[in-house]
Amino acid sequence: xxxxxxxxxxxxxxxATMLAEQRVAELPDWVDLTxxxxxxxxxxxxxxxxxxxxxPPLPRPWRATARPKQLPPRGRWRHWxxxxxxxxxxxxxxxxxxxxxxxxxxxxxxxxxxxxGDAKKICVEGPSGLLKALGDDLRDYNKSDYILxxxxxxxxxxxxxxxxxxxxxxxxxxxxxDEVGSWRDPKVWNEGIKFATRIGDPRIIxxxxxxRGNKILVKLFDDYLxxxxxxxxxxxxxTVLTRGGTYENRANLSEEWLREIEEEYAGTALGRQELEGExxxxxxxxxxxxxxxxxxxxxxxxxxxxxxxxxxxxxxVTNTEDSDECGIVTMGLGPAPADWIPPKGVPPSLxxxxxxxxxxxxxxxxxxxxxxxxxxxxxxxxxxxxxxxEVNNGGDLVFTNVLQVARSEGHMVPDLLPVRxxxxxxxxxxxxxxxxxxxxxxxxxxxxxxxxxxxxxxDGAGQKSPDRFDASVWGGTGLIPQLGVKSGTxxxxxxxx
Numbered sequence: 389x390x391x392x393x394x395x396x397x398x399x400x401x402x403x404a405t406m407l408a409e410q411r412v413a414e415l416p417d418w419v420d421l422t423x424x425x426x427x428x429x430x431x432x433x434x435x436x437x438x439x440x441x442x443x444p445p446l447p448r449p450w451r452a453t454a455r456p457k458q459l460p461p462r463g464r465w466r467h468w469x470x471x472x473x474x475x476x477x478x479x480x481x482x483x484x485x486x487x488x489x490x491x492x493x494x495x496x497x498x499x500x501x502x503x504x505g506d507a508k509k510i511c512v513e514g515p516s517g518l519l520k521a522l523g524d525d526l527r528d529y530n531k532s533d534y535i536l537x538x539x540x541x542x543x544x545x546x547x548x549x550x551x552x553x554x555x556x557x558x559x560x561x562x563x564x565x566d567e568v569g570s571w572r573d574p575k576v577w578n579e580g581i582k583f584a585t586r587i588g589d590p591r592i593i594x595x596x597x598x599x600r601g602n603k604i605l606v607k608l609f610d611d612y613l614x615x616x617x618x619x620x621x622x623x624x625x626x627t628v629l630t631r632g633g634t635y636e637n638r639a640n641l642s643e644e645w646l647r648e649i650e651e652e653y654a655g656t657a658l659g660r661q662e663l664e665g666e667x668x669x670x671x672x673x674x675x676x677x678x679x680x681x682x683x684x685x686x687x688x689x690x691x692x693x694x695x696x697x698x699x700x701x702x703x704x705v706t707n708t709e710d711s712d713e714c715g716i717v718t719m720g721l722g723p724a725p726a727d728w729i730p731p732k733g734v735p736p737s738l739x740x741x742x743x744x745x746x747x748x749x750x751x752x753x754x755x756x757x758x759x760x761x762x763x764x765x766x767x768x769x770x771x772x773x774x775x776x777x778e779v780n781n782g783g784d785l786v787f788t789n790v791l792q793v794a795r796s797e798g799h800m801v802p803d804l805l806p807v808r809x810x811x812x813x814x815x816x817x818x819x820x821x822x823x824x825x826x827x828x829x830x831x832x833x834x835x836x837x838x839x840x841x842x843x844x845x846x847d848g849a850g851q852k853s854p855d856r857f858d859a860s861v862w863g864g865t866g867l868i869p870q871l872g873v874k875s876g877t878x879x880x881x882x883x884x885x
Contacts, residue, residue, distance in 0.1 A: 448487070448491075450480075450484040450521065454484075455477075457470075457636070458477060458480070460488075461623065461628040461630075464626070465591070465626055465627065465628045466592060466626035467594060467608065467626060467628070468592070468594065468628045469594045469596075469608060469612070469627065469628070469629045469630065470482075470594065470632065470665075471596060471597075471605075471630070471632075471666075472632035472665040473633045473635075473663040474634055474649065474663065475637055475640075475641050475646075476633065476634060476637050477637045478596070479510060479514060479516040479517065479595065480516040481595060482593055482595040483511065483517050483564070484521045485564070486518065486521075486564040486593065487522045487525070489561065490522075490542040490562075491538065491540065493542075493588070494541040494542045495542055495560075495561040495587060495588070496542070496543050496545065496559060496561065496587070497542060497543065497544045497545070498544065498546070498547055498558060498560050498562075498563040498564070498584070499511045499512070499518065499544060499563070499564040499565075499566065500547040500555065500564070500565050500576070500581065501546075501547075501549065501566045501567060502549050502550070502566075502567055502570040502572075503549070503550055506548075506566070507547065507566070510566070511546070511566050512536070512546065525539060526538060526539075534546035534547075549568075549570075549571040549572070549576045550572070550573070550576075551576075552573055552576035552579060553580075555580035555581065555584055556579065556580060556583075557584075559586065559587060561585075561590060562590060562591040563581060563584070564593045564595070565577075565592060565594045565596075566595050566596070567595070568595075568604055569596040569597055569598045569599035569605060570596075570599060571604055572682065574607075577604045594608070597661065597662060598661055598667040600667075600678040600843060602667075603679075605667055609629075611625070612624050612625065612629055617629060631664070633663055633665065634646070634649070634662075635663075649662070650663075661840075673846040674842070674843050674845060674846055675817055675818065675824070676824045676842045677843060678839070678843045680825060681824075681831060681839050683827065684824065684828075684830050685831050686830045688832055688833065690726065690727070691720070691722070691747075691832060692722040692726070694720035694745065696721045696867055697720045697747075697771065697773055698718070698719055698772055698773060698774045698863050698866045698867055699716065699763060699767035699770065699774075699775050699802075700775075700776040700859045700860065700862040700863035701763050701778065701790075701862070702714065702715035702778050702855045702858040703777065703778065704754075704756075704855070712855050713751050713753045713855045714751060714753070714759035715751045715855035715856045715857070715858050716751045716752070716763050716766055716859060717746060717749050717856055717860045718746075718747050718749075718750075718770045719744055719745060719746050719860065719866075719867060720745040720867075721743075721745075722742065722743060724743050728743075729827075730826070731827050741828060742867075742868065744823065744829045744863075744867060745829075745830050746830070746831050746835060746838065746860055746863075747770065747832045748769075748770065749837065749838045749856055750762055750763075750766045751837075751855060751856045756789045757789070757793055760789045760792075760793040760794075761797065761799075763775060763790065764800075765799070767802050768799060773802060774803040774804070774805045775790065776805045776807055777862070778807055778808070778858065778859075778862050779806045779807070786806075787806065805866050807865055807866065813858060813861075814845070816861055816865075816872075817857065817861045819870075819871040820860070820864040820865075820871055821842075823864075823871070829864075835856075837856060838856040838857065842860075
């Protein structure tokens with residue numbers, strides 16, 4: 389006898405459940421369903437469905453070890469936002485809660501990640517993914533169609549936030565939206581997820597480390613707060629917010645990894661985002677907004693052939709736990725990306741103006757010998773034409789250090805181009821900030837810490853020296869000397885588009 393189709397299996401499941409409910413109502417409480425005769429008419433004709441699947445769903449094993457914040461909220465809710473730091477266990481929560489829903493109530497479900505690759509490799513096949521969460525409840529995983537089939541007739545479809553049109557035809561009971569902070573196009577939410585999740589008591593699970601200025605998250609948070617929600621978490625309207633930090637899952641994390649991430653993020657604005665799951669807002673007075681960074685971001689495939697490449701240094705002269713980092717940023721100069729559209733108000737004369745591309749950030753806190761080595765290796769990797777160095781701190785010793793390391797270790801040395809600060813950080817960054825607001829500066833890929841420094845630095849705010857920010861300003865000056873600002877120069881900054 390051939391195996392039933394998905395539609396037949398779903399129909400059989402519905403019929404069997406109805407019959408089982410009628411029969412159970414007639415039986416004494418002490419009767420154990422697992423002891424029923426397998427030839428009983430109630431179960432006859434059901435292919436591939438175990439008796440245990442006709443019993444009321446039992447608590448799934450993952451709940452026994454879940455922390456309270458990882459368990460789904462009680463009561464009715466439409467959105468559950470887990471805005472949590474890295475390593476909190478968000479994927480573990482998303483996969484297990486969606487699996488639990490799909491097993492307990494047959495229907496169509498979905499998981500949407502920033503890309504299909506993320507959905508497949510992380511949300512399904514990863515160590516905390518759906519394959520592990522579903523276990524024996526999974527009947528088939530069609531990798532070509534990106535669909536998981538369950539024994540009870542449920543389906544879980546995989547989707548990409550980069551392909552919003554594919555979601556339009558879906559009709560879902562629940563969806564797990566992973567890393568929404570990395571979704572670029574609000575259309576996938578506004579025209580896809582919101583309308584597709586509409587069956588029964590529809591639920592939307594959102595697991596993310598928030599990203600400053602992400603339009604979807606900002607809208608969700610604003611709606612939640614407008615209904616009386618607490619930014620630290622709670623229930624408001626049809627939304628539940630759960631805030632969680634990296635350290636809450638310390639028992640399951642590598643101590644070495646924790647030390648590394650603490651070194652990079654602890655005590656910074658970005659640390660509040662990456663470690664504590666806080667949605668950072670636009671900083672008044674910052675030269676560039678995260679919206680502008682997002683609008684101008686490009687992929688490596690979108691980059692033109694560069695005319696010149698430089699690796700820029702903003703050196704540190706000490707090496708202690710409290711020392712500044714040595715900013716090491718690599719940038720390219722070239723024409724506009726092929727599909728570049730200038731923002732409103734930019735004159736046509738700028739259509740052929742040069743663009744800056746920030747391609748790499750290898751900044752680190754290290755001894756002068758080590759940062760010189762890192763700078764040389766980065767310049768060599770990118771085949772940089774020049775190495776730009778700020779010489780206020782240490783003067784000629786900066787390039788003397790670079791040359792000594794190069795000679796002793798056999799590194800190639802590009803042209804060395806010294807630059808000197810004669811005005812404050814903000815003033816010398818204003819011309820490049822103006823270019824960015826003209827949409828003529830582009831981050832290639834994602835460079836979170838550097839982006840955060842550009843979007844948060846305000847003079848007089850008591851911040852630590854933004855070394856990656858400084859290094860990128862020196863790189864821009866090295867590629868376009870006209871960006872250099874001398875003492876007494878009047879700088880006019882273009883308004884943000």
